Amino acid sequence: MSHRPLLSNASVPLTKEVEVMDERGRLSTISIPAERPLTLYIDKRELVTLMTLGGAPESLILGYLRNQRLVKAIEDIEAIQVDWEVEAAAITTRNGIADLAERTSKRVVTTGCGQGSVFGGLMDEVDKITLPADARLRQGTLYKIVDTIRTQQSIYKQAGSVHGCALFSGDGEMLYFVEDVGRHNAVDSIAGRMWLDGVRGEDKVFYTTGRLTSEMVIKGAQMGIPFLLSRSGTTQMGHMVAEKLGMTLLARCTGKHFLALTGKERLIMEPHLADVLRVA
Amino acid sequence: MSHRPLLSNASVPLTKEVEVMDERGRLSTISIPAERPLTLYIDKRELVTLMTLGGAPESLILGYLRNQRLVKAIEDIEAIQVDWEVEAAAITTRNGIADLAERTSKRVVTTGCGQGSVFGGLMDEVDKITLPADARLRQGTLYKIVDTIRTQQSIYKQAGSVHGCALFSGDGEMLYFVEDVGRHNAVDSIAGRMWLDGVRGEDKVFYTTGRLTSEMVIKGAQMGIPFLLSRSGTTQMGHMVAEKLGMTLLARCTGKHFLALTGKERLIMEPHLADVLRVA
Secondary structure (H helix, E strand, O other), rough: OOOOOOOOOOOOOOOOOOEEEEEEOOOEEEEEEEOEEEEEEEEEEEEEEEEEOOHHHHHHHHHHHHHOOOOOOOOEEEEEEEEEEOOOOEEEEEEOOOOHHHHOOEEOOOOOOOOOOOOHHHHHHOOOOOOOOOOOOOOHHHHHHHHHHHHOOOHHHHHOOOEEEEEEOOOOOEEEHHHHHHHHHHHHHHHHHHHHHHOOOEEEEEEEEOOEEEEHHHHHHOOOOOEEEEEOOOOHHHHHHHHHHHOEEEEEEEEOOEEEEEEEEEEEEEEEHOOOOOOO | OOOOOOOOOOOOOOOOEEEEEEOOOOOEEEEEEEEEEEEEOEEEEEEEEEEEOOOOHHHHHHHHHHHOOOOOOOHHEEEEEEEEOOOEEHHHOOEEEOOOHHHOEEEEEEEOOOEEEEOOOOOHHHOOOOOOOOOOOEEEHHHHHHHHHHOOOHHOOOOOOOEEEEEEEEOEEEEEEEEOHHHHHHHHHHHHHHHHHHOOOOOHHHHHHHEEEEHHHHHHOOOOOOOOEOOOEEEEEHHHHHHHOEEEEEEEOOOOOEEEEHHHHHOOOOOHHHHOOOOO
């Protein structure tokens, strides 16, 4: 059991009802997802403001600090206190963060939703990452994962306009499911949960509804996860980074369909399963 | 005719062919959109690295400088030279940018795709914006716009995984259409074109395939555009900001369907048109 920082358990409504008028002038009410600012203060110094759904703020902050490499070990974090009243989060570290200003100065505005800004040096790290060559994923497990997502209760089904991310075990059991207005927040929230629970990525499968842009692939790699699945597509850099890392990238995962882009050797193909009718 | 800075006309492939394997083990080749870094240097000082499709880098940079409020007037920009060989853009200003470091220090990591980071003070500006109350949009014009987008040649149709944005005149003529891996890049590219051509937003209609998050709505408002249309949905903050600004927000615009969320009084409803069969 890894060290657990003192965390608040802040909750806030995730949807809002608004009145709409359709093409025939009919009025009705729909749900839309929340989107709210959360300003992070590290040891009382303002770091950044994240725009988030607000479903898992403490995990989001943990994952943000981890993926931005602002904090090396979770032991360095003493407490995270989220207060939605003031839309702020107080992060207390054990020893402070060295040269924070300098480390947050180099900025990359990325393709990704949500966590659009990443502090520099991401690509430098990629070279240091090795993913397990012997990890395998069965086509049947892939279908189990896609079907689990399909039947998952979600803000998306209720209100749309959010991205979902999930972490699965190698045999297709869902460990975490997080949604946010930006898919990068969802990724970071998963990374935060993994950090908190001491879960390693080497035998896991990561699923996202969002596109597999370079930053998404890099974040998957940072979590040490060999399999990255998406309902959506990928980009040239996402593809290039995955190829460089030997990550298994699967796009367009819906129903029985998928496209394996990189790391095909990790797939255990069971093509006959593609003929099995999907359980409604 | 407004001042035109000296601009390069850099071009680069927007798609790449990659080999994929499907669920039956069949190999084929698909196109994926490009995604490449473009590092901006203002008067030889590094500003930021944008991840972009690369279709309209000069317009993107112009719009970025405008929407981030780094440059007040286009007259202050002497030249923008994009060099894909080194993935860099040299921006030459007439008088330099005062306290650049200070002005780029306060960061908001937004929900939006692509242009995830906005320098502070966006919301402060919102209060100063007024949109024309007398602007009107006919339902028939809305349908003309949606159909124009539907039939538009695009990277999206060819390779997927990009967002499109377009600017239309009040009677539904398309003025600009830009795609990028991040929808905020696409918005900024449109803002850049408008700046370059001296086009005002007050009688225009803005269309995006992406979600109407707070930052998208704020950017539409910064361009002075009263109508914001999306194929997708909106978020609570996008809705709140549009309501505050009295902007007309239309979501789920596909075929004959749409949902008017705010500023309904600007719509000239022609509900009988919802019954007309769509021209294939």
